[in-house]
Amino acid sequence: MPLRVRFHECDPQGIVFNAHYLAYFDMASFEFFREVFGSYDNLRARGVDTVVAESNLRYRAPSHYDEELVVAVTLDHLGTTSLVLGFTVLRGEEVLTTGMNRYVFVDAETLAKTAPPDDVREKLAARMPE
Template sequence: MVPVVHSHRLRVRYSETDQMGVVYHTNYLNWFEVGRTEFIRHADLTYRQLEEKGVLLPLTDASLSYKKPAKYDDEVEIRTLVSEITPVRLTFSYEVVRVSDGELLVTGRTHHVFTNTAFRPIRLSRTEPAVYDWLEKQHKGGE
């Protein structure tokens, strides 16, 4: 079983770089958010719709490993997949790759917990079983 990988491309903007033209390190976390937002959009669901259903997905932990820098005007691809899922937790894994040469720039993971609007943990498999099933299917390779 190979998880489904969603890819999203973007071009590095000047405002995302430092004086040397290198992407400032915290911007990768923003790109991870773009990756998971677009990943969820493939379920014909937006974060806003999920929140309207009373389901939040707060971040509990993040890790990044920098391999090579992205630079101003590079086109990069954010590759996102569900690497772990339980009824109460979800982990996304990411790769940021430069499109022009396929160079791996950054890898990372974000850990989340499913909560209600009062930030109390919920079991997504009970609250929104269709959403949970879709995420689990992505983790298992879209079977």
């Protein structure tokens, strides 16, 4: 997912404030789900939703206002009731930040933890690296 750093995302030191990387991860996750299911709403129409249960980030280099970045997404794990997306924020070939979010599948109405339907699992499993 390409993005351009906006001025308001930068702190007084002129670098992207750390919490904005979680927002970048969130935006990229929706693009991932759009690619897999056509839209996030299509996933919810199958009766499941996802919630973030864990996040982890590692900052390697700063990014600044107006820089063009790319957030790469990988499906790193697919469990019975959860999945892990890995994120890499790049400026050209330079890795700026890496991280992950663990998502738990929940019933779209009750928000109770649940396993996804088989067709949802199959579409996601097709994205797992070999």
